[in-house]
Amino acid sequence: AQSVAQPEDQVNVAEGNPLTVKCTYSVSGNPYLFWYVQYPNRGLQFLLKYITGDNLVKGSYGFEAEFNKSQTSFHLKKPSALVSDSALYFCAVRAYTGGFKTIFGAGTRLFVKA
Amino acid sequence: GAVVSQHPSRVICKSGTSVKIECRSLDFQATTMFWYRQFPKQSLMLMATSNEGSKATYEQGVEKDKFLINHASLTLSTLTVTSAHPEDSSFYICSASMIGGGAVPTDTQYFGPGTRLTVL
Numbered sequence: 753a754q755s756v757a758q759p760e761d762q763v764n765v766a767e768g769n770p771l772t773v774k775c776t777y778s779v780s781g782n783p784y785l786f787w788y789v790q791y792p793n794r795g796l797q798f799l800l801k802y803i804t805g806d807n808l809v810k811g812s813y814g815f816e817a818e819f820n821k822s823q824t825s826f827h828l829k830k831p832s833a834l835v836s837d838s839a840l841y842f843c844a845v846r847a848y849t850g851g852f853k854t855i856f857g858a859g860t861r862l863f864v865k866a
Numbered sequence: 867g868a869v870v871s872q873h874p875s876r877v878i879c880k881s882g883t884s885v886k887i888e889c890r891s892l893d894f895q896a897t898t899m900f901w902y903r904q905f906p907k908q909s910l911m912l913m914a915t916s917n918e919g920s921k922a923t924y925e926q927g928v929e930k931d932k933f934l935i936n937h938a939s940l941t942l943s944t945l946t947v948t949s950a951h952p953e954d955s956s957f958y959i960c961s962a963s964m965i966g967g968g969a970v971p972t973d974t975q976y977f978g979p980g981t982r983l984t985v986l
Contacts, residue, residue: 788910795959795977795978795979795980796902796910796959796961796977796980797977798961798975798977840908842910844910844912849926850926851925851926851927852925852926853912853925853926853927854911854912854925856909856910856911856912858907858908858909859908859909859910
């Protein structure tokens with residue numbers, strides 16, 4: 753079955769430290785992978801996507817994600833976290849399951865402490 | 867920056883009635899619009915993608931007759947929940963992109979603030 757897993761409900765990091773939000777997937781074929789962020793007062797935003805090409809994808813606000821085919825992962829990273837990065841992060845994969853469908857992970861809440 | 871509005875921000879309706887939600891791009895022409903649904907326990911679902919002037923493309927498992935999407939102009943898309951039932955209660959979010967194409971999100975995708983639908 754096609755699926756996306758975000759194994760951590762919550763991630764806590766100190767401001768200035770690197771952050772990683774994990775995502776693994778299980779789909780047949782070549783996946784399209786995405787990260788979205790939902791801020792408390794600014795709504796949902798699109799961060800980045802992997803379609804093909806370079807495995808390291810750079811997105812908005814200094815975020816990047818690395819597509820790792822062998823580990824079926826697409827972890828979101830940022831070298832230096834900001835308090836303003838505190839939000840809910842969603843990983844998603846687009847797959848063909850008898851029809852196209854974008855499958856979202858359950859979300860990971862990131863807390864960045866000053 | 868590009869602004870997308872949704873109206874209403876929240877709506878409460880009785881079971882069996884139909885509800886229309888509007889999504890407008892205020893300062894740009896939206897070639898493609900997306901409709902998402904966020905369930906009470908926060909998980910998201912992409913419902914459909916619409917290109918101006920053509921029929922919406924629904925994701926697998928989304929009932930086309932239940933969730934009617936119209937993208938009649940380059941600045942307006944509407945989602946109508948027909949014969950709403952309590953299980954349709956959700957947070958509905960639209961987004962708009964200046965770039966045409968399919969259901970793959972673009973870097974210039976701007977989201978509306980969402981509409982909270984409660985069906986009694």
